Amino acid sequence: MTRLRQLGRLLRITRVFVRHDLDEFVTAIHLFRPYRLLLRMAPWRLFARRNVPRGVRLREALEELGPVFVKFGQMLSTRPDLLPEDIAEELARLQDRVPPFSAEASVRLIEQALGGKLETWFSEFSREPIASASVAQVHIARLHDGAEVAVKVLRPGIESVIERDLELLYLLARLALRYAPPARRFRPVEVVDEFSKTIHDELDLRVESANASRLRANFEGSTLLHVPKVYWDLTRRTVMVLERIHGIPIGNVEGLKAAGIDMRMLAHNGVEIFFTQAFRDGFFHADMHPGNIFVSPEGQYRAVDFGIMGTLGEKDKRYLAENFLAFFNRDYHAVADSHLRAGWVAPGTNLVEFEAAIRTVCEPVFARPIKEISFGRFLLHLFQTARRFNMEVQPQLVLLQKTLFNIEGLGRRLYPDLDLWETAKPYLERWMSEHMGPRAFLKSLRREFPKWWAMLPEIPSLLHESLRRAGETDAAQEARVRELEELRRQLRHQQRRLYFAIAGSGSLIAGAVFLGMGMPVSGVWAWEQLTGWALAAAGAFLLLRGWPRRNP
Template identity: 70%
Template sequence: MLKPRELGRLARITRIFVKHDLDEFVTALHLFRPYRLILRLMPWRLMRGRPAPRGVRLREALEELGPVFVKFGQVLSTRPDLLPEDIAEELAKLQDQVPPFPGREAARIVEEALAAPITERFASFDSEPIASASVAQVHIARLGDGTEVAVKVLRPGIESVIERDVELLYVVARLAHRYLPDGPRLRPVEVVDQFRRTIRHELDLRREAANASQLRANFAGSDLLYVPKIYWDLTRRDVMVMERIHGIPISNVEALRQAGVDLRRLAHNGVEIFFTQAFRDGFFHADMHPGNIFVSTDGQYRAVDFGIMGSLGEEDKRYLAENFIAFFNRDYRAVAEAHLRAGWVPADTPVGEFEAAIRAVCEPIFARPLRDISFGRLLLQLFQTARQFNMEIQPQLVLLQKTLFNIEGLGRRLYPDLDLWVTAKPYLENWARDHLGPRALFRVLRQELPKWWEWLPRMPGLVHDTLARARDGELELEWKSAEIRQLRQQMRRSQQRMYWTVAGSGLLVSAAVIWTVGGYPLGDVTLGGLFGSALAATGVFFLWRGRPTTGA
């Protein structure tokens, strides 16, 4: 049962949607449909001109509804797997700008958070903010030693405002789940859950400070990216103090030219920063729009606002690297198989059909020059195609796609002839060699060696016991079904492959141990090295015998 206050807010949403010619949303959600009919008969409706595109109308409606709805629209813009492309692109333009609250109120919040008069913590504190958003605003101050800092302060009472509007979003989400034809697939309640988690994280400025500290550590000493220092002794849940960043806004291309910045190098550095964050660190700045990026006079990127960060696991990195490389080799079969290996699409997905769908989407892209190909759009097309095969898009991959899209836009605004593949291909190929080839195997062996050392002496006995039990029939299953009986021979072949694989793996582990320990020198080699090599070669042969074969 809706509360009177919620009914009033829903009526306001209906009025604003109708005002912006978004009647289809009101109808689809069953929002006060009689009220909508009354609104449609108002005289000002007869005087309206040709309506703007629906994405523009929806963006303007969300801006009129207020800051929480603006932020919700921004979150939705990162979910192209849920929205039509025209709406997602337009919502990405939403600006989180609201009038500032009084500077004296900001000073009071800082004093309460730091439990001291502001004059004890800062030599000066500018009451006029330099930036103001829906959740917080930023003031400039100086420490006692003269260091200039930026002080981010949460808006007073913002938590109650957010909770009120989020509860209203849940009401709308439940209506969407109930009445929209695609409601169950779009999972609107889960989308609001994601938004609630995101905005709650933004309400704890210590999280943003921790993000900045991690990114700063990742790029310590780098000429590519500078991340400001966090002053932890002055940072609390509702106050964050960090080093002030000076530089030229990256959107001011003319000022960059006048400063003598090499725009071509700057554009390529942006791409390198992105791939370094994603593939080296698995931790990336996910809000790299022009307002958050500055450039020093020597061409170094300087980032601010670390409220939204993304992270990638090893499987995510493998998925992206395999797909990018396969795409640019136009090997669509490899793209389809990479999806299956990663588990992003159901295991019973017809590979041939999936491959054909990917080819139909991607071949037109390759009709253009390589330098005009957009990585971000490529990922977007991939997500939209995979959605037809019940792929559940992972939030971290969607954040990455949005970030890549921003980086591409920045890069090509700086240098229109930017060829992302020149920077990206060597990076991806080097990463693949290190993480998908023999180097990766030996790196894992070195990492796991201390664990294996403990149970290695027991391994020959375990292998012997398993093989003996299989020989004596103790591992056989009791076959009841006639259909399963028909597969018995195939399962036996699989069991034999397992024996070869176990034995081969054991020999490779033993070889790695022997190589590590070494042995008696024989000229330029050691006896241990020769013996280890022999074991490794035998292990590789056993693994080859245990490989899956067609029709097995």
């Protein structure tokens, strides 16, 4: 039954793709080529929109296939290292909007999750959702203490829908591997694995709540960014309650100007918030599109929707800082060398060729005014170039590149003359100084000194134990050396015995052959017989020499 359902879904996907003139995607799966040819003869094929860009056609097809495919397309849009640029940019426009489910279903789910009537927890509850997406929808409510909150509720039955479509995506990935060998370089099964993890995290609203709490703690008291408070006592796997955010949507540029907000400062603050998240905290909001950002009357950023977050380790931060600084100094040798030293590319990589490739894609960027230079596009070109030299780009870096690209676009929409380098360069130089210079060494020394001081009384015993183990190790090694020498001696002896056995056996056989060749004539021994007896005697002597002895 499951296989029949999957077949029906696959045929529908084929029909939708052919309707949107995406035959190349169907052709990749040989099993559906006859069905594709049948569909091509349909009358409506006469009106195929071949003049519409393929990215637009693919986006529209995914929107028609439903919520899970929309979210999968959105995830793919964060991987421009895997997709052509035109498709990645178009998939980023996918809209995750679906009709809301009933208020009765929302109330029932909230009451089941919290364990009581709605009135127990909320003094007011708006039955009309303010937002509705494929996984959840949001209602506005008020607590009994007067606090206004946003209540996010998972869609009823969404888990089974997602599991069904995930099985289908895995099937498509395996079919692509089997019937479309060029698709292997995109690692389709691994891409679906990544999507599966992301979508399952979205199905547990406690994960998003934890993300919001962490980001809020990182910016506690900040005038740059406000993150809503999580009401943990009202948060469950299927329900999340957050402080409601008020403000002007950041996409409403005219409204921001009318409120008297300094647009230049607002744009620069957005860049600073991004670099602070990435380099200070190593934890950043990876879905900062205009729909998720509001601005207070004082010009403070206010973020919502914390389902997609990125993390950076110290190695990632150093990689990014070194490459950004080298890029803006036009030091392409430093860019190539940093990749080699960090182990991002193979040790045998030709540094001169790698530097030349980086120069080829980066130098045209500087033909533009510096205010038009894009960090995000630089990273994209860098990743694409590095992949040619077998660099496996880490997903967290690609997610950061996509986020940076969005931040740049948003900042220049707010303030067209935004110079990212004016904000970013001092920040990166300060970070490099603090984490890689003498100050970083002293800071590390201060941080680690209490641990060393606490361990100081234990050092003599640790030293004694180390020496004792070293002595035991030396004794064990000497014993192993003696055993090895004994094995070598026995091997040489066995080889000698084998040599004598082979030589003696050969002599005996040769002697027997010669003895059979001649008989004594008139009592006189023939030379063959004399030779045969001599060989036989030599063979017997050799065999005795090689005969095993009790104590070799």
